Amino acid sequence: MSGWHGWFTIEHREAHSQARTGRLATPHGTVETPVFMPVGTQAAVKTLSPHELRAVGAQIILSNTYHLYLRPGSAVVAAAGGLHRFMAWEGPILTDSGGFQVFSLASLREVTADGVRFRSHLDGSEHLFTPELSMAVQRDLGADIIMCFDECLAFPAPYDAVAASVERTTRWARRCHRAWREEGRPDRQALFGIVQGGVYADLRRRSAEALVELDLPGYAVGGLSVGEPAGLTVAVLEAVVPLLPADRPRYLMGVGTPDLILEAVWRGIDMMDCVLPTRMARHGTVFTSEGRLTVRNAAFARDFRPLDPACDCYACRHFTRAYIRHLLKVNETLGMRLTTIHNLRYLHRFMERLRQAVRADRLPEFRAAFYAGEG
Amino acid sequence: MSGWHGWFTIEHREAHSQARTGRLATPHGTVETPVFMPVGTQAAVKTLSPHELRAVGAQIILSNTYHLYLRPGSAVVAAAGGLHRFMAWEGPILTDSGGFQVFSLASLREVTADGVRFRSHLDGSEHLFTPELSMAVQRDLGADIIMCFDECLAFPAPYDAVAASVERTTRWARRCHRAWREEGRPDRQALFGIVQGGVYADLRRRSAEALVELDLPGYAVGGLSVGEPAGLTVAVLEAVVPLLPADRPRYLMGVGTPDLILEAVWRGIDMMDCVLPTRMARHGTVFTSEGRLTVRNAAFARDFRPLDPACDCYACRHFTRAYIRHLLKVNETLGMRLTTIHNLRYLHRFMERLRQAVRADRLPEFRAAFYAGEG
Ligand SMILES: [Zn+2]
Numbered sequence: 001m002s003g004w005h006g007w008f009t010i011e012h013r014e015a016h017s018q019a020r021t022g023r024l025a026t027p028h029g030t031v032e033t034p035v036f037m038p039v040g041t042q043a044a045v046k047t048l049s050p051h052e053l054r055a056v057g058a059q060i061i062l063s064n065t066y067h068l069y070l071r072p073g074s075a076v077v078a079a080a081g082g083l084h085r086f087m088a089w090e091g092p093i094l095t096d097s098g099g100f101q102v103f104s105l106a107s108l109r110e111v112t113a114d115g116v117r118f119r120s121h122l123d124g125s126e127h128l129f130t131p132e133l134s135m136a137v138q139r140d141l142g143a144d145i146i147m148c149f150d151e152c153l154a155f156p157a158p159y160d161a162v163a164a165s166v167e168r169t170t171r172w173a174r175r176c177h178r179a180w181r182e183e184g185r186p187d188r189q190a191l192f193g194i195v196q197g198g199v200y201a202d203l204r205r206r207s208a209e210a211l212v213e214l215d216l217p218g219y220a221v222g223g224l225s226v227g228e229p230a231g232l233t234v235a236v237l238e239a240v241v242p243l244l245p246a247d248r249p250r251y252l253m254g255v256g257t258p259d260l261i262l263e264a265v266w267r268g269i270d271m272m273d274c275v276l277p278t279r280m281a282r283h284g285t286v287f288t289s290e291g292r293l294t295v296r297n298a299a300f301a302r303d304f305r306p307l308d309p310a311c312d313c314y315a316c317r318h319f320t321r322a323y324i325r326h327l328l329k330v331n332e333t334l335g336m337r338l339t340t341i342h343n344l345r346y347l348h349r350f351m352e353r354l355r356q357a358v359r360a361d362r363l364p365e366f367r368a369a370f371y372a373g374e375g
Numbered sequence: 376m377s378g379w380h381g382w383f384t385i386e387h388r389e390a391h392s393q394a395r396t397g398r399l400a401t402p403h404g405t406v407e408t409p410v411f412m413p414v415g416t417q418a419a420v421k422t423l424s425p426h427e428l429r430a431v432g433a434q435i436i437l438s439n440t441y442h443l444y445l446r447p448g449s450a451v452v453a454a455a456g457g458l459h460r461f462m463a464w465e466g467p468i469l470t471d472s473g474g475f476q477v478f479s480l481a482s483l484r485e486v487t488a489d490g491v492r493f494r495s496h497l498d499g500s501e502h503l504f505t506p507e508l509s510m511a512v513q514r515d516l517g518a519d520i521i522m523c524f525d526e527c528l529a530f531p532a533p534y535d536a537v538a539a540s541v542e543r544t545t546r547w548a549r550r551c552h553r554a555w556r557e558e559g560r561p562d563r564q565a566l567f568g569i570v571q572g573g574v575y576a577d578l579r580r581r582s583a584e585a586l587v588e589l590d591l592p593g594y595a596v597g598g599l600s601v602g603e604p605a606g607l608t609v610a611v612l613e614a615v616v617p618l619l620p621a622d623r624p625r626y627l628m629g630v631g632t633p634d635l636i637l638e639a640v641w642r643g644i645d646m647m648d649c650v651l652p653t654r655m656a657r658h659g660t661v662f663t664s665e666g667r668l669t670v671r672n673a674a675f676a677r678d679f680r681p682l683d684p685a686c687d688c689y690a691c692r693h694f695t696r697a698y699i700r701h702l703l704k705v706n707e708t709l710g711m712r713l714t715t716i717h718n719l720r721y722l723h724r725f726m727e728r729l730r731q732a733v734r735a736d737r738l739p740e741f742r743a744a745f746y747a748g749e750g
C-alpha cells in the first residue's frame with residue numbers, strides 16, 4: 001500500500017467546516033474532489049454516450065460489479081481489454097463490490113461464513129459471491145477504484161443484526177485486502193474499505209477502526225441512503241468521518257441530491273455517487289436554478305423556454321420544455337437523454353461551484369445562498 | 376404554382392437508365408437527389424438528436440401528420456414557430472398527409488364523401504380528417520414539402536375497390552390543391568400529389584393523369600410497399616414513372632432497402648423514405664458492406680470489431696460489436712442509438728455512391744457490383 005501514500009492530495013481545507021478540495025491521481029487521469037460520480041450500472045450511464053458524459057463534466061463514473069458479472073460477464077469485459085475500453089470511457093472508473101445488489105436485488109440468498117449464495121434476479125440461476133470472487137471480478141473489470149465486498153442491511157435493522165453484520169463485513173474486508181494484495185492489481189487499483197454499522201455509533205466506530213488498521217487507499221461510508229431520515233444520515237456522517245484517516249479520500253455511497261451533497265462535503269466527504277439524478281431525469285423531473293421542475297406536467301406543454309435558462313448544457317442550448325415534454329409523453333428516448341444530460345450538467349456545475357466556495361473559504365455563504373433558494 | 380417551375384433542377388441524366396441527379400431548392404436549404412429521407416414519426420427520428428441526424432448525412436427528414444396532430448397537436452407546434460424550430464432541425468422537412476396512418480393505425484373508421492371519421496389508436500377519441508384539415512394541419516406544422524390527403528389500400532385489394540379509391544383520392548387531391556392555394560402557403564410549401572391505383576396499370580394511369588392536370592410541384596407513387604411482392608413494386612414503378620412530368624421530383628413512398636432504392640433510382644425516382652432501416656436497427660440488425668448482420672446474436676458476444684470496418688460513423692469509430700450487443704441485450708437505449716446511427720450512415724453513404732454512379736454514367740457497373748455483394 002505504500003504506493004498509495006500521496007495518491008490523494010489535499011489542496012485546501014475550508015476555514016469554517018471540515019470540507020476540503022483535493023486531487024485523486026488514477027491511472028486514467030486526475031479527479032478533482034469533492035466529486036460526484038454518475039452511475040453507469042450496466043457499462044453505460046442510461047441513455048448517454050461516453051462523449052456526452054464528458055461534455056456534462058463527468059470526471060469519474062461508477063459501474064456495478066453485480067450487473068456486469070451477470071451480463072456480459074467479467075470474462076467478456078476482460079477480453080475487451082477491461083471496462084474502459086469495453087465502454088469507450090477513457091476517464092477513471094469505480095466499481096462497487098456487488099454486495100449492495102446481492103442483498104437488495106437477488107433472491108433466495110443465504111449468507112455463509114464463506115460468502116453469499118443467491119439467485120440472479122434475471123434468470124434465477126444460482127451463484128456464490130465471496131470476497132475473493134468480488135476481488136477477482138473487479139480485477140477483471142479493471143476499474144481504477146474497487147470496493148471491499150460488504151453486507152449492507154436495510155433501515156431499520158436491530159442492533160444485534162447490525163453487530164453481526166459489521167463482524168462479517170470486517171472479516172470479508174480482511175479477505176478482500178489479502179486477495180487484492182496477492183492476486184489483484186494493488187499497483188493500479190485502489191481498494192476502498194466500507195464502514196458499516198447502521199445508525200449505531202459504537203458499531204460504526206468498531207467497523208471504522210478495524211478497516212483503518214488495514215491502511216487502505218480510501219474509505220467509504222456505506223449503509224446510508226437506505227431509507228433512514230436525512231437527519232440520521234448527517235448524524236452518522238458526523239460520527240464516522242472523524243474516525244477516518246484525514247489523508248485518504250472519503251466516499252459517501254448512494255448520496256446525490258444537492259442538499260445532501262452540500263452537507264456531506266461540509267463534513268469532509270470527497271466522493272459521492274447516486275442513481276437519483278439520472279433516474280429522476282428519466283421520469284421527467286429536472287433540477288433547475290429555481291428548484292425542481294417536473295417537465296412532464298401539462299403546465300409545460302407550451303413553455304418554449306429551456307429547462308433552465310441559467311444552464312449551458314446541450315439540452316438547454318437547443319431544446320424547449322415543450323419539446324422535451326412532448327418527447328417524454330410519447331416515449332421518445334431522446335427526451336430522457338436530454339433530461340439526463342441536463343441533470344448531470346446541473347450537478348457537475350453545482351460541484352464546480354462547491355469546490356470554488358471551499359477554495360475561497362466561503363462555504364457558509366454558499367450554504368446560506370443555497371438554502372435561500374439562490375443555489 | 377408557377378413559383379414551383381424550376382425549384383427542382385435536374386443536373387444529370389444517366390446514360391443507361393432513367394436515373395437522374397438533381398437539386399430541390401427548399402426554404403430550409405437544398406437537397407441533392409436521389410435522396411433517402413429518415414422518418415421522424417413523432418418529431419424525432421427514434422433515439423437520435425437532430426445533430427446526430429446531420430452527422431449521418433441526412434439532408435431532409437419526414438414527419439407524420441397523424442401522430443403530430445394527436446400529440447402534441449399542431450397548435451402547439453405552430454406556437455413553437457413550426458416543426459423545424461420545435462424539434463431543432465434546421466434542414467428541410469416533408470410531412471405526410473395522415474392518410475396512411477388513418478387507414479392503417481386508427482380504428483372504427485368510416486370513409487364519407489367529406490373525409491374519414493376514425494378513433495385515435497391512443498385513447499379512442501373520435502376525429503374527422505378531411506383533405507382541408509390535412510392541409511391546415513400541414514400548414515401549421517410548416518414543412519417544406521406537404522402531401523395530398525389520400526386513401527391507401529392494403530395489398531391485395533380487388534379491382535373495384537381500388538377503382539373507387541382512386542376516384543376518391545383524385546377528388547381529395549383537387550380539394551387539397553384548392554385549400555393549399557387559397558388557405559395554405561403555396562409560396563413556401565411544395566404540395567405533392569400521390570398516385571394510387573394498386574397493381575392495376577389502367578387505374579395507375581387514370582390516377583396519374585388526373586394529378587398531372589393539377590400541375591403540382593411534385594408527385595409521389597403511393598400504395599407500394601404495402602405487402603406486395605418486390606417484383607410487383609418494380610413493375611408498377613415502370614408503368615407509373617413515365618406518366619409523371621420529367622421536370623418534377625418523383626417520390627416513392629415507403630421504400631428504403633438498398634436493393635429497392637437502387638431499382639427505384641434506376642427507374643427515375645428522386646426521393647424515398649422508409650422506417651425499415653431505423654426499425655431494423657432498433658431490433659439489432661445492421662447493414663454492412665458484407666451484408667446484414669444481427670448484432671444481438673450470441674456470435675458477437677466477444678467480437679471486438681466495429682459493426683462495419685468500412686464505416687466512418689460515430690458507432691463504428693468508437694464501439695465494438697460486443698459492446699453494442701451487450702447494450703441491446705440489457706436494454707440500454709444507447710445500443711439502439713448506435714445501431715440507428717450506423718444504419719442511417721450506411722444508407723446515406725450508399726446514396727452518395729449512387730449519385731456518383733449516376734453522374735459518371737456508371738449505374739450498370741454500380742448495380743452489377745452491388746448484386747455481386749461488393750456494394
Ligand atoms: Zn441544461
Ligand SMILES: [Zn+2]
Nearest residue numbers: 686688691717
Ligand atoms: Zn457505422
